[in-house]
Amino acid sequence: MYAVETRGLIKKYKTKAAVSGLDLAVNEGEIYALLGVNGAGKTTTIGKMSANFKAQGKKVIVAAADTFRAAAIDQLNVWTDRAGVDIVKHGEGSDPAAVIFDAISAAKARGADIVLCDTAGRLHNKKNLMEELKKIARVISRELPEASVETLLVLDATTGQNAVNQAQLFSETADITGIVLTKLDGTAKGGIIIPIKNELGLSVKLVGVGEKIDDLQPFVPEDYVNALFE
Ligand SMILES: Nc1nc2c(ncn2[C@@H]2O[C@H](COP(=O)(O)OP(=O)(O)OP(=O)(O)O)[C@@H](O)[C@H]2O)c(=O)[nH]1
Ligand SMILES: [Mg+2]
Numbered sequence: 001m002y003a004v005e006t007r008g009l010i011k012k013y014k015t016k017a018a019v020s021g022l023d024l025a026v027n028e029g030e031i032y033a034l035l036g037v038n039g040a041g042k043t044t045t046i047g048k049m050s051a052n053f054k055a056q057g058k059k060v061i062v063a064a065a066d067t068f069r070a071a072a073i074d075q076l077n078v079w080t081d082r083a084g085v086d087i088v089k090h091g092e093g094s095d096p097a098a099v100i101f102d103a104i105s106a107a108k109a110r111g112a113d114i115v116l117c118d119t120a121g122r123l124h125n126k127k128n129l130m131e132e133l134k135k136i137a138r139v140i141s142r143e144l145p146e147a148s149v150e151t152l153l154v155l156d157a158t159t160g161q162n163a164v165n166q167a168q169l170f171s172e173t174a175d176i177t178g179i180v181l182t183k184l185d186g187t188a189k190g191g192i193i194i195p196i197k198n199e200l201g202l203s204v205k206l207v208g209v210g211e212k213i214d215d216l217q218p219f220v221p222e223d224y225v226n227a228l229f230e
Contacts, residue, residue: 002049025041031104031115031140031147035133035170035178036154038121041182041208045154047079047118048216054085060111060115063103064089065096065136066120075079076118086110096120104143108144130173137174152205155188167196176200182208185215189228 017085034042046062062080066072068127080087088103101119102120107115119136121183123129143176152177155163170176184207193204204219 002156023051030113030150031117031144032150032152033117033119033136033140034152034154035119035172035176036121036180037166037214040121040154040156041162041180042066042121042154043076043079043118044211045152045180045182045206045208045216046076046118047083048083048213049116049206050080050083051213052216053114053116054083059111060085060114061103061107061110061112061114062087063100063115063117065099065103066118067092068095068120068123072118072120079213080136086112096132097139100136101143104140126169129154130169133170133173149175150177150205151175151217152178152180153202154182155190155196156191157181157184157185157192160192163192164195164199168201171202176202178203178205180204180206180208181219185209191228 034046036042041064044216050060050062053184060083062085064073064074064076064087066076067090073089073092075088077089086106088099088106090099090102096119103115103117106112117136119133120129123132138153140147151174153167153170156168159166167176167179179193179196179202181193184190204224207217207219209215209217
């Protein structure tokens with residue numbers, strides 16, 4: 001299975017991220033927004049990324065911008081406690097863009113290196129969600145104009161063809177910079193990433209290989225292809 005093949009490579013990911021870490025205090029931050037449909041694995045991936053960055057000595061702030069359900073904020077809080085990083089949260093139903101604004105302000109004030117933004121996977125309707133994601137992107141580019149922004153689309157490897165539709169839909173709204181392919185620890189091979197690369201030019205950057213905090217790995221195409229034909 002892919003998980004076994006690449007287990008040792010998480011170190012590579014850590015090293016790479018360590019050199020690209022930027023200092024928000026000088027307005028050159030590094031910010032990650034995770035998007036995707038509900039259940040894809042956004043919150044879990046943020047928990048894993050937080051722990052990874054923290055282990056590199058980075059100061060991380062997580063923005064609880066999925067305000068659609070109170071439980072989403074609580075779930076994220078469990079992860080940030082586990083990872084030992086700061087969280088900025090407002091109440092259920094509050095404006096997600098305002099949460100991100102506050103998280104960026106906190107990051108500047110506290111000299112954080114990295115801001116990770118959780119977002120909602122669903123709202124009352126799709127149009128609302130897309131409008132909200134656009135607003136979030138506007139806040140990020142206004143407040144951190146010099147920052148390197150990674151907008152990662154989280155896709156569940158077990159989704160099949162519908163993942164292409166999801167990638168299409170989210171690309172129409174956001175400047176997606178890469179994909180996190182989750183649940184690759186199961187039987188799913190996630191072959192859908194091939195048409196997504198061909199049709200939309202989006203590459204996988206990270207893979208989720210379980211529900212635990214260290215179950216996040218860099219995407220290594222060679223290992224992926226080998227696992228496809230096992
Ligand atoms: N096996 C496995 N399960 C995963 C992985 N990533 C996430 N999950 C599980 O998938 C479920 C949904 O994950 P969440 O992180 O809550 O997904 P989300 O995208 O935040 O969902 P919403 O908040 O509803 O939009 C949880 O039960 C996670 O434990 C993975 O890489 N492997
Ligand atoms: Mg979530």
